Amino acid sequence: xxxxxSLGEFIITRLIKASGYSAIxxxxxxxxxxxxxxxPTLGEVELGNxxxxxxxxxxxxxxxxxLISGSLIxxxxxxxxxxxxxxxxxxxxxxxxxxxxxxxLKPLVELLGGLPSVVLGFLGILVLAPNLRILLDLPTxxxxxxxxxxxxxxxxPTVVSVAEDALDxxxxxxxxxxxxxxxxxxxxxxxxxxxAARSGVLTAIMLGVGRAIGETMTVMMVTGNAPVLATSxxxxxxxxxxxxxxxxxEMGEVASGSVHYHTLFFIGMVLFIISLIVNVTAxxxxxxxxxxxxxxxx
Amino acid sequence: xxxxxVQRLGFGLLSTVAFLTVLPILLILGYIITQGAPAISWEFxxxxxxxxxxxGGIWPAIVxxxxxxxxxxxxxxxxxxxxxxxxxxxxxDNTLTRIIRLAIINLSGxxxxxxxxxxxxxxxxxxxxxxxxxxxxLTLSIMTLPVIISTSxxxxxxxxxxxxxxxxxxxxxxxxxxxxxxxxxxLPGIITGIILGLNRAAGETAPILFTGAAFFLPRLPGSPFDxxxxxxxxxxxxxxxxxxxxxxxxxxTALVLITFVLTMNMLANFIRSRARARxxx
Numbered sequence: 001x002x003x004x005x006s007l008g009e010f011i012i013t014r015l016i017k018a019s020g021y022s023a024i025x026x027x028x029x030x031x032x033x034x035x036x037x038x039x040p041t042l043g044e045v046e047l048g049n050x051x052x053x054x055x056x057x058x059x060x061x062x063x064x065x066x067l068i069s070g071s072l073i074x075x076x077x078x079x080x081x082x083x084x085x086x087x088x089x090x091x092x093x094x095x096x097x098x099x100x101x102x103x104x105l106k107p108l109v110e111l112l113g114g115l116p117s118v119v120l121g122f123l124g125i126l127v128l129a130p131n132l133r134i135l136l137d138l139p140t141x142x143x144x145x146x147x148x149x150x151x152x153x154x155x156x157p158t159v160v161s162v163a164e165d166a167l168d169x170x171x172x173x174x175x176x177x178x179x180x181x182x183x184x185x186x187x188x189x190x191x192x193x194x195x196a197a198r199s200g201v202l203t204a205i206m207l208g209v210g211r212a213i214g215e216t217m218t219v220m221m222v223t224g225n226a227p228v229l230a231t232s233x234x235x236x237x238x239x240x241x242x243x244x245x246x247x248x249x250e251m252g253e254v255a256s257g258s259v260h261y262h263t264l265f266f267i268g269m270v271l272f273i274i275s276l277i278v279n280v281t282a283x284x285x286x287x288x289x290x291x292x293x294x295x296x297x298x
Numbered sequence: 299x300x301x302x303x304v305q306r307l308g309f310g311l312l313s314t315v316a317f318l319t320v321l322p323i324l325l326i327l328g329y330i331i332t333q334g335a336p337a338i339s340w341e342f343x344x345x346x347x348x349x350x351x352x353x354g355g356i357w358p359a360i361v362x363x364x365x366x367x368x369x370x371x372x373x374x375x376x377x378x379x380x381x382x383x384x385x386x387x388x389x390x391d392n393t394l395t396r397i398i399r400l401a402i403i404n405l406s407g408x409x410x411x412x413x414x415x416x417x418x419x420x421x422x423x424x425x426x427x428x429x430x431x432x433x434x435x436l437t438l439s440i441m442t443l444p445v446i447i448s449t450s451x452x453x454x455x456x457x458x459x460x461x462x463x464x465x466x467x468x469x470x471x472x473x474x475x476x477x478x479x480x481x482x483x484x485l486p487g488i489i490t491g492i493i494l495g496l497n498r499a500a501g502e503t504a505p506i507l508f509t510g511a512a513f514f515l516p517r518l519p520g521s522p523f524d525x526x527x528x529x530x531x532x533x534x535x536x537x538x539x540x541x542x543x544x545x546x547x548x549x550x551t552a553l554v555l556i557t558f559v560l561t562m563n564m565l566a567n568f569i570r571s572r573a574r575a576r577x578x579x
Contacts, residue, residue, distance in 0.1 A: 009473045013388070019377050020384025023401040023447065026440050030408065033419035088315035096309055097316070107567070108320040114563045115326070116501030118530045119552050122537045123326060126545070156319060186305035207407070214409025216504040217530075221538055244411045244504075251415070251508050256423060268415040272408060279407040283400060 034272055038265035045263060055227035055241075057250070057260045064267060069230040070144070070240035071213055074223060077148025077236055078155055078212040083205055085152070086159025090204070093160070094167035095189050113157030120150050121221030129222055136237065142224035144240040150218045155208035162207055166200020167193060203282045210278035213244075214271060220245035243267045330552050337550025351514060351536060352544060356551055361518055362431075362526035363500055363558070366510070369435025369522070370442055370499045375492055377439070378446030382488070385447070386454035387476055406444035410504040413441045417509040432522040434510025438499040445495035453487025454480060486573030493566040501559050503530040513539070529555045 041050065045062045052063035093105050128149065129141030136145075170193050178188040194201070224239025227246070247264050254260045345355030389395040417437030427433040457480050465475040481488075503511075512525040513535055519526040533551045536543045 006471075009471055012473050016380045016384045017388065019380035020389060020398060022377055022381055023398055023405055023443065026443070027401045027404050029420065030412070030416045030440075033416050033424075034412070037415075037419050085315055085319045088312050089319045092312040092316040096312055101316075105316060105320055108323050111327075111560065111563065112320075112323045114497065114501075114559055116503070116530050116555060116559060118501070118503045118534050119330070119556055120326075122533055122548065122552055123329070125537055126548070127329070153322065160319075184301050184305045186308045187301065190308075210407055214407070214412070216409065216411040217534060221534070244409055247411050247415065248504055248507055251418070265415055265419070268412045271412050275407045275409060275412075276404055279404050280400065283403050 031272065034265055034269040037262060038267075038269040041259070041262040041266040044259045050263075050266075053229045055246070057254075057263070060259070062259070062263045064243070064263075064270075066227040066229045067241060067243045067246050067267065068270075069235075070223070070227070071242040071244070073230040073233070073235050073240060074144050074147045074151060074219055074242055075209060075212045076233075077144060078151035079205070079209050081149060081152025082155035082159050082208045082212070086156045086204070086208060087163055087201060089156070090160045090163035090167060090201075091189060091194070094164045095185075095193060109157050109160050112153065113161075117154060117215060117217045118221070120154065121218040124150050124218065124222035138237055140224060140239060142222055142239055143237055144223055144230065145236045147219045147223035147240070147242070148236065150222060151212045151215055154215055154218065155212045158211050159204045159208035162204035163197075163201045166197040166204065169200070170196045199285050203285050206278055206282045206285075210275055210282070213278075214275055216244040216248050220248050225249065243271055247271075327556070330549060330556060333545070334549035334551075334553025337546040338553065342547075342550055343554070346516070347514070351540060352542070352547070356529070356532060356547075356554065358515055358518055359527040359529045359532035359551070360554070362512075362528040363530075365431050365519065365526055366435055366438060366506065366528055367496050367500045369431055370438040371492070371496055373436060373439035374442045374446055374495065374499075378443050378492075378495070379450050379488060381443070381447045382450035382454055383476060383481075386451045387472070387480065402444045402447055405440070406448075408441075410441065410502055411507070413437055413505040414507050414509060416440075417505060422509055428523060429508070429512075429525045430510050430523045431519060431526050432510075434506040434526070434528075435522075437505045437509045438502065441502070441505055442495040442499045445498060446491050449491025449494060450484070450488045453484040453491065456487065457483045486569050490566045490570040490573075493562055493569070497559055497562040497566070500562070501530055501555065503528075503534055506531060529558070 041062075049060075049062055051065060052061070053065045054061040054063040055066050089105070089109065093102055097105060124146055125142070129143075129146050131141070132138065132143070132146055133141030174192050174196055175188050178192040179185070183191070219242045223241060223245065225241045225245060226239035227241045228235075228238065230238075230240050247267055250260070251264050254264065342355045343360065344357050346357055347354040385395070385398065389398070414437065417433055421427045421433035421436050422429055427436075461479050461483065462475055465479045466472070470478070506528060510525055510528075511531040512527050515525070515527055529551065533548070533555060536551060537548050
């Protein structure tokens, strides 16, 4: 009996430990498969072709620059929406709103985070794009702008929740000290709380933007899917195509192992590396912030 | 300028921003509900689609989403909860643990379409599971894992250290302590995390696009090795791939999808807040 128990415990403990390492295994596996299927591109497509401005795989033009610029412009647009609205809402919820307003706002923002992206894309096609077309007098409403607005909305919940956490973790005593010195609540927020939470708010923005770069269904549905190089912000008003949308739209139709297939994996590899950089940077900022806070408060 | 006036302007501006942020959310919900409600009928929910999917119901998509969610749960719940137990109860504060945490953060940040590529490479081609419920569920499980791990770990860490100390001091082993004391106390929080994670999986389209989703199936899938229709993918198909699709069916499908997702969200919140209210420590 005693022996059974300890044998059982031994096995369970081993299983739990193995599961603990699973996240490392999966990240490695994902990277390995992206490299395995994506790296052959470098041997099959000339670099001059790969980094050209023409994406037309049927005639062997594999220029990924239009796709990168498409992702970039949609993401910049999304950031212009998500930063003011996300950070503003976070400050309002954390510092200003009375309790009842907070109880309404927080679940609503969470609810936006829970909406499947395909639903937002669907409304984008039927409601947002036609209205944008009429409002701005464009040939089509399916533009980078429509994608930016929806991606901004998708990023807002991430920005709000991380930024609000950052504001909440500013010690109460900072605010009390400022108020005791005669600062108004607004001055306290602007000159004390927000600067103290700066790195957390930056992390929030970074994670929000990271989310926007990786979003797939919404952008595929509303940005018009034209792989044209976006050269200025004016491209916001024309159709573009992002890296994510290209993978999603074309992967279903390519033969496994073809050049086109490898190139799509190559694009996936680029996306993976971008998200890796964003997340490692964001988490190291949080880590450093925590250490500094410990030092200050001890 | 008077600093009180500045404060009033500032507060006014921020409350407007917050209001403008949540207003579209209410409008979206209201619009889908009013546009979609007329489509909802017993037939719409339980019938197969026909006539190029322009008539009939969405039953196979509902069943498919159910299968995928259950499949995702089978893989991600045991693995995710075990990983959370490891991080909260066993892991030392060392470099390896930091690497695990970094890996979890990275998993949560990988774009969903990249998960789709990975699933295609590993499950569909390398392990030869084909375009199937199995491949799609496995892909979704890995995507769901970080959500389940981080929320479960938080729930486990919220159980006071004293509970563990007392249990060990009366002679219980570490695993007995975890199973009989820590896990039951943390259960509501863990269930909340599981629901939130599975909910995200149920609403995803990109990861199943090339791993298990079917455009149209004349019958329900019969085994884990069959492809399946799914609600989010179905909404994508009928709003972009089929010309002259009746609006009512599109809004009806969107309504069914968000009803499912929002009900699960509310359930998760309900479990969490009830557990908080009942907590005696």
